[in-house]
Amino acid sequence: MARLFLSGVWAIITFFAAAQASAETVRVGDLVVETAWARASIGTSRPAAAYMTISNTGQSTDILTGVETTVSGMAHIHKTGMKDGAFTMRPVGDLEIPAMGTVKLAPGGLHVMLMKLKQPLKKGEQFLMTLIFKKNGQVEVPVRINSVGASGPKE
Numbered sequence: 001m002a003r004l005f006l007s008g009v010w011a012i013i014t015f016f017a018a019a020q021a022s023a024e025t026v027r028v029g030d031l032v033v034e035t036a037w038a039r040a041s042i043g044t045s046r047p048a049a050a051y052m053t054i055s056n057t058g059q060s061t062d063i064l065t066g067v068e069t070t071v072s073g074m075a076h077i078h079k080t081g082m083k084d085g086a087f088t089m090r091p092v093g094d095l096e097i098p099a100m101g102t103v104k105l106a107p108g109g110l111h112v113m114l115m116k117l118k119q120p121l122k123k124g125e126q127f128l129m130t131l132i133f134k135k136n137g138q139v140e141v142p143v144r145i146n147s148v149g150a151s152g153p154k155e
Contacts, residue, residue, distance in 0.1 A: 024144075024153075029136035030058025031097065035153040036129065036143040044117040048072070050129060050143050051111055051153070055102040058135075064095040066132035069143075073116030075129070080108050089113070097133070107151060121145045 026033045036052035056062055067075040076091045092110065097103050105111050112129065114121075121127070123145055131139045144153070 026139060026141050028139045030056055031136050033139060033141050036141045037153040038121055038143050038145050039150050040123040040145050040148045041117055041121040043120055048114040048117060048121050049111040050114060051105045053102060053104045054097050056097040056099055058099055060099050062097045062136055063134040064097060064131055065134055067112050069127060069129040071118055071127045072114040076113050078113040079110050123147050
């Protein structure tokens with residue numbers, strides 16, 4: 001009887017752990033998109049940024065060719081860099097996701113720039129973002145909104 005009870009408890013724990021993991025991980029074809037998150041915005045007058053990790057488990061490169069979301073009028077992949085002692089940001093165009101490789105979008109580097117916000121991004125909420133890949137097509141990803149000063153997906 002105790003063994004049956006423990007099996008049931010283990011099944012419930014496994015179910016909730018899997019449900020939580022699936023909320024943060026999206027798999028389509030050879031691609032795995034994990035821990036998509038954004039910082040809360042200060043109103044709508046300034047752009048916001050979203051971050052995630054994209055892994056390619058396949059044997060051939062895929063290319064991220066576009067990003068769409070209903071929370072902004074424009075969304076592009078940008079890269080933060082340094083030039084003459086000042087931070088710069090520039091669009092990178094198509095983003096290669098190498099075979100058996102991982103590309104991390106994180107503060108201070110690559111990120112999705114969300115321009116022309118249609119609504120403020122509020123901590124605790126989420127929105128959907130569609131990543132458009134050359135090989136694997138469209139991938140819809142839930143993006144969790146963290147605080148304005150968040151430095152990672154887990155606050």
